[in-house]
Amino acid sequence: MFAYVLRRVLYAIPVLVGVNLVTFALFFFVNTPDDMARMHLGAKRVTPEAIEKWKLERGYDKPMLWNERAEGIDKATDTVFWRKSARLFVLDFGAAEDRRDIGAEIRARMGPSLALALPIFLVGLLVNVTFALGMAFFRASTLDFWGVVACVAMMSISTLFYIIGGQYVASKLWHLVPISGYGEGLSAIRFLVLPVLIGVVSGIGSGSRWYRTLFLEEMSRDYVRTARAKGLAERTVLFRHVLKNAMIPILTGAVAVIPLLFMGSLLTESFFGIPGLGSYTIEAIQSQDFAVVRAMVFIGSGLYIVGLLLTDLSYTLVDPRIRFQ
């Protein structure tokens, strides 16, 4: 098993290098630091001196890949690529446009992001599995039909509407919770109730429909027929046999998502003013802070790869038929 994990971890390295190269190419070749400087300094009437100063302040004035003027090892290290892109591997993200350390900012914002994303994930999983089980239990009945119709209808509503509508009804009409904001410690709960609720509700449509398909697939297996033939009650078949087996794809699918919870959710956080990584990313995109976007791309892909690794591992742990190869 150790060898398997090691090999999977080693496989992650070229992927991360690839991501790094893609982002580097996107951010420094398609769009040169001069363009960035012009964009930030505004308009077209920018003096070359101002651009040079802007680049110098941020360390973009160095050569891209190879510094001819430097000595020894510095030829490779005293470059934009080394300073800005390769340093991401040791989790050195540099500074944002406002001169604040991105690493510190990310550490501070991870908490609120998780406080929002984790409850959405857990409650959502519970709710979706419950709904899906219900529909599977009453399969091919009117209840099942309208359940699926409701799911498709809920899937067809943009997340934006869930958020705007929920905010309007709960905060503006009924004054149940504050519209947006965040608090320290336990006081955060009243800010989090509504976003979590909206996050869960907006996921019900696609989630429960998908799980219903998984349950129905599982229910057409031979062992289910055997269980019924033994004379077990439908309830027992569903909860003791089907649920256990259908949880394999559900849980392994969920495991892939867990690392990405750290990234927070872009929309919910920015609408509710929660100071997490999602709103950080959106702010960076809107203020065109490339250093932050670059850092978030790198972290996001790293977490995605961790998710892939965890999925593979959980498959092998949950399902004894799959061996480490």
Added chain:
Amino acid sequence: MSALPVLLWTDVLAWLLVVLVAGYGAYCSRRPHLAAPWWRVFQAPAAMMSAVVLVAFAGIGLLDSVHVRPALEGGKGGHSVEALSMLDLALSGLRTRQEKTYSAPLATRLYQKETVELPGGRQTRDYPRLRHGGAHLADEAQATSDILWRAAAGFATALAMWFVAGVLLKRRLSRRHPDLAWTHAWLALGALLVVAGPVAALSAGGWHVLGTDKVGQDVLFQALKSVRTSLVIGMLTTLVLLPLGVFLGIAAGYFRGWIDDLIQYLYTTLNSIPSVLPIAAAVLMMQVYIDTQPGLFPTAAHRADFRLLLLCVILGLTSWTGLARLLRGEALKLSELEYVQAAHAFGVSHGRILGRHLLPNVAHIVIVALVMDFSSLVLAEAVLSYVGVGVDPSTTSFGTMINSARLEMSRDPVVWWSLAAAFAFMFVLVLAANLFADAVRDGFDPRVRIVARPVGAKA
């Protein structure tokens, strides 16, 4: 002096897509084994109803995809710098009847108090009458009856058209193909007409059925314009995604070895980048490019159109991975089968095996995946435009509508109609697309055929 046609990239590609779909339809109709799944699809009531709705949306979108620069009035020669579409010209009433600012649906007065001069020279703060909405009425008290009369007239016209369509089309079609769900198609058409009839009648009478937005533009007109943006994003993206996904997916599954490793590495890398970020990055980059090359674009419409096209390309480049992974799995399975081995034994070249033996046998997966992708792309557009990395701010889209409506919800009294219009249009479009996609999946799923057999029917 006639109008000068304007060729926008997305227009050309949209019509190209129509030609491709029509060609595919003609190709299928002569081959029973290809047409069979489509017959199954259109036997489902939900599919037929959603198809009618989608065709209506597509009609609006295609009308909006023929652009011209109308000749300037009065002058000799010269064309307007503004590119207008057929839809703009057809709805020029809606487009030009602009108010000062917000007005509620079917209102006769503005939503904001202004200083109004009373007869007699005194000034007072009041809601002024609209320039167009109900302006033909001398007395506002007649507004309700005017609206009701017009709506009733529109409704009656719609009903008449509906019955004519029933007599002329439905009967004939059901006689030719009795097993298709024509009745449901007719019902869906009726629903559309019943909504569209009164709305059209009221709009023609100068009313703003869905109110006006901050700059006084008719919201209904904006919603209709947004349809094109959604369709372009949903459809053109597939033009980019399709060749990449299909070719790389099949090649990975068929050749295996280092090619498979390379392609798998490629899509794992692309997949691992959280999707909004590369799109955001690429759009920001492209914006810089567009800003630094102003000479490339003769009109603002060209620039907005270029950005829309780039958005489609970028979305396509980041979303082919799902299709490729599906096809790789299928190609892995298929290339083990006897008929592919037989082709090898006969010395058929790799290219021919890929094109003639593998591609037709994964086509159903491709079709289902494309149809399923459509609705998620439409939803993605709204989110991206909200984040600010979607379409050009001058392009009307559901995303830009929601984005501006978001601030209106916190106004007091609340301005809800922009959001409601965007919601209603988007909901109907995406719901129809989702239902259609479901029906297509059911029609193409080989397992459905197994279930249809008497044995093992319980599934």
